[in-house]
């Protein structure tokens with residue numbers, strides 16, 4: 001797919017088929033995550049690949065809507081803030097790094113015909129406990145990964161006039 005076509009095609013999918021994600025596709029998506037740029041190339045993140053089979057109740061504790069555990073996989077990006085680059089005014093770039101990794105995952109998945117949805121409104125403590133993450137790891141975002149049951153897309157966006165400032 002053309003790059004801009006991928007960007008236009010990506011939308012939040014909140015209904016999934018149970019069809020499995022091919023291993024080859026997962027491998028491409030994980031490579032896209034691995035190739036994400038990070039501040040000072042610290043690469044202080046982990047991608048958690050969660051098989052939803054038999055885990056639906058646990059997944060509900062992380063994020064309640066049933067569609068969260070509907071796809072065969074859920075991917076989570078965890079920052080390791082202690083390993084991330086920190087600017088000299090003490091701003092830690094861990095969230096930015098993790099967001100870029102998740103965006104690579106999501107755009108690569110779109111390119112492969114798979115559906116995703118950024119999830120930030122999850123229960124942090126439940127995620128850490130159920131995934132067995134220690135305090136050095138901070139889950140930043142999750143996404144289901146699977147085939148969309150239906151394609152619903154409406155790009156409600158502000159106009160460029162509202163979003164861009166020329167100086």
Ligand SMILES: Cc1cc2nc3c(=O)[nH]c(=O)nc-3n(C[C@H](O)[C@H](O)[C@H](O)COP(=O)(O)O)c2cc1C
Pocket residue numbers: 010011012013117118119120121122153154155
């Ligand atoms: C950082 C971030 C966090 C989000 N968290 C959630 C979420 O917790 N639950 C949800 O259903 N959608 C979530 N979304 C999806 C947004 O609501 C969605 O991207 C936005 O409404 C635009 O729609 P589109 O993705 O279909 O273009 C999140 C998106 C981003 C970028």
